[in-house]
Amino acid sequence: MGYLECRMSSISAGNWRKPCTLAMLAFLLIIFPAVIPDPSYLGMLVTCGIASILAMSWIMILRVGHLSLGQVAFLAIGAYSSAIAATKFDLSPWLGLILGGFITAGFALAIGYVVLRIRGLYFAIMTFAFAEVIRLGISNSKFMGGVEGISGIPELNLIDLPGLAIIKFDSTVACYYVMLFLVGGTALALWRIDHSGLGRTCRAIAMNEDLSQSLGIPVFRYKLMSFVVACFFAGVGGAFSAHYYRCLDPTSFTVTASIIVQIQATVGGAGAIVAGGILGATLITIVDHFLISIDPRLIIFFMGAIILAVTFFLPEGVVSLPRILKNYGLKVGSWFHS
Amino acid sequence: MALLQVKKVTRYFKGLAALHEVDLEVFPGEILGIIGPNGAGKTTLFNLVTGFLQPSSGKILFKGEDITGLRPEKIAAKGLLRTFQVTSLYGHLSAVQNLMVAHHLQEKMGFWATLFNTASYRNREKHYWEKSQEMLRTFAAEIKMEAPADSLPHGHQQSLGLLMPLAANPELLMLDEPVTGMNLDETTAMVDRIKRVRDSGVTIVLVEHNMKTVMGICDRIVVLSYGTKIAEGSPSEIKRNEQVIEAYLGSEE
Numbered sequence: 169m170g171y172l173e174c175r176m177s178s179i180s181a182g183n184w185r186k187p188c189t190l191a192m193l194a195f196l197l198i199i200f201p202a203v204i205p206d207p208s209y210l211g212m213l214v215t216c217g218i219a220s221i222l223a224m225s226w227i228m229i230l231r232v233g234h235l236s237l238g239q240v241a242f243l244a245i246g247a248y249s250s251a252i253a254a255t256k257f258d259l260s261p262w263l264g265l266i267l268g269g270f271i272t273a274g275f276a277l278a279i280g281y282v283v284l285r286i287r288g289l290y291f292a293i294m295t296f297a298f299a300e301v302i303r304l305g306i307s308n309s310k311f312m313g314g315v316e317g318i319s320g321i322p323e324l325n326l327i328d329l330p331g332l333a334i335i336k337f338d339s340t341v342a343c344y345y346v347m348l349f350l351v352g353g354t355a356l357a358l359w360r361i362d363h364s365g366l367g368r369t370c371r372a373i374a375m376n377e378d379l380s381q382s383l384g385i386p387v388f389r390y391k392l393m394s395f396v397v398a399c400f401f402a403g404v405g406g407a408f409s410a411h412y413y414r415c416l417d418p419t420s421f422t423v424t425a426s427i428i429v430q431i432q433a434t435v436g437g438a439g440a441i442v443a444g445g446i447l448g449a450t451l452i453t454i455v456d457h458f459l460i461s462i463d464p465r466l467i468i469f470f471m472g473a474i475i476l477a478v479t480f481f482l483p484e485g486v487v488s489l490p491r492i493l494k495n496y497g498l499k500v501g502s503w504f505h506s
Numbered sequence: 507m508a509l510l511q512v513k514k515v516t517r518y519f520k521g522l523a524a525l526h527e528v529d530l531e532v533f534p535g536e537i538l539g540i541i542g543p544n545g546a547g548k549t550t551l552f553n554l555v556t557g558f559l560q561p562s563s564g565k566i567l568f569k570g571e572d573i574t575g576l577r578p579e580k581i582a583a584k585g586l587l588r589t590f591q592v593t594s595l596y597g598h599l600s601a602v603q604n605l606m607v608a609h610h611l612q613e614k615m616g617f618w619a620t621l622f623n624t625a626s627y628r629n630r631e632k633h634y635w636e637k638s639q640e641m642l643r644t645f646a647a648e649i650k651m652e653a654p655a656d657s658l659p660h661g662h663q664q665s666l667g668l669l670m671p672l673a674a675n676p677e678l679l680m681l682d683e684p685v686t687g688m689n690l691d692e693t694t695a696m697v698d699r700i701k702r703v704r705d706s707g708v709t710i711v712l713v714e715h716n717m718k719t720v721m722g723i724c725d726r727i728v729v730l731s732y733g734t735k736i737a738e739g740s741p742s743e744i745k746r747n748e749q750v751i752e753a754y755l756g757s758e759e
Contacts, residue, residue, distance in 0.1 A: 365631055372599070379590065380579075382578050382588055
């Protein structure tokens with residue numbers, strides 16, 4: 169963590185493989201819409217992107233030792249902030265993204281100040297309760313559209329430079345690139361924090377809070393920082409989803425959705441904040457998408473099965489698969505040699 | 507003037523007094539030993555002084571300042587640090603990484619500097635990484651620097667456990683049973699290490715059951731029994747004190 173990690177994975181140490189793979193992946197993602205212009209594929213990737221942001225934010229909170237069962241609440245806050253600002257106050261969707269992030273961060277600060285003092289199971293229950301409070305609050309509020317929700321939310325396909333020009337794009341493609349930018353930005357920021365001295369201290373706090381306190385580490389401050397930063401990005405993701413789906417209602421922000429966030433992150437591998445979060449979210453979202461078209465009830469069966477399978481066979485998540493296969497390959501190879 | 511003053515500190519657990527009106531003073535540069543049969547309240551005293559427990563009544567002053575009831579991290583920031591009875595390390599981190607975390611009080615990590623990987627952040631990390639390695643080489647050269655801490659042999663873990671609070675630049679260091687579970691060689695090495703730490707300017711308070719160690723290393727000894735202080739003095743005085751002998755022979759020690 170921190171200096172050590174940087175030394176081991178830096179290009180200056182001669183390790184070119186990872187940056188090259190990442191560059192290639194980035195290139196493929198960027199040219200994707202030109203190669204496969206089918207909007208349904210793009211749409212699915214956008215959904216994967218939103219889920220990835222949420223999964224990454226969940227892992228960041230896990231890093232300080234807290235298990236959040238209410239991440240969708242922050243998605244909702246971001247979404248509704250931007251939606252209301254756009255429909256009722258004519259705020260540009262682009263500014264709405266930033267507004268969504270900051271309002272969500274504000275909520276995270278307020279709720280975290282109280283809830284982060286509790287550890288373990290009770291923290292999880294409190295976040296669960298908070299998510300439900302948010303959902304019910306929205307359902308019962310006429311201002312927020314109640315159970316029917318808000319519709320007609322403006323798209324992210326216009327850049328309005330007053331007096332200069334109005335640039336209009338194709339909606340789905342525009343959203344795809346905005347999603348790439350948001351996921352990339354979130355990934356970069358969270359990866360940076362996780363691999364730095366801050367991330368190292370966060371992991372230390374999760375490993376042993378008493379020891380950390382005795383060494384003078386301001387444990388609560390770190391927990392609050394991680395929580396607020398994680399929820400900021402969740403809020404931005406939420407605001408984006410409001411402008412992508414163009415309609416919003418509280419029934420999508422159930423506790424089940426929060427649990428699915430956890431399943432996605434765990435299946436991907438909670439040890440790797442970016443790789444695990446994005447991989448898990450993408451995998452599960454894609455599989456869910458196929459299963460819905462066959463029979464929606466299969467999703468529940470699949471979720472249960474996948475979490476059991478990962479717990480027993482791949483406890484460190486899908487990201488650990490290359491390493492395990494390599495070790496297995498080495499073992500098989502040695503059988504042939506002996 | 508006393509570095510640490512414990513004034514009439516009392517702590518009740520559900521009506522039972524774990525500590526009753528204990529008075530204690532620790533002077534700069536000394537090694538003070540706290541001994542007593544099991545259940546005498548030694549660890550409770552530690553937890554009260556270092557902020558992990560609140561006293562039911564009484565005051566604790568450090569460097570003249572009232573630290574009663576402060577949180578552990580605030581007390582640590584003032585220069586009062588401790589080790590734990592069950593060696594507390596960050597198991598999955600390596601020895602160097604453990605010390606990097608322990609340097610937190612000295613390494614001023616800024617959020618934005620970290621986020622943007624500024625030169626000042628990188629220099630600071632490098633500086634403390636080298637400092638951590640240096641600490642290991644000086645005080646505990648036998649420890650494998652890169653191995654995860656929970657894979658180290660018990661004696662090495664104890665040594666690393668001593669180095670952790672040292673990285674936070676303490677003025678007073680409280681050691682909770684530093685040589686428990688060590689063999690003769692490890693004990694001698696640890697005692698030597700503790701003496702070197704004291705010589706570098708750190709005042710030490712330690713709790714220990716190993717009488718030979720206590721008598722050999724401590725300048726002064728305080729004896730607790732059933733939550734009260736029953737004796738205080740030099741090792742030779744304590745050895746001959748009748749009440750102390752009775753307290754030990756009378757219990758299941």
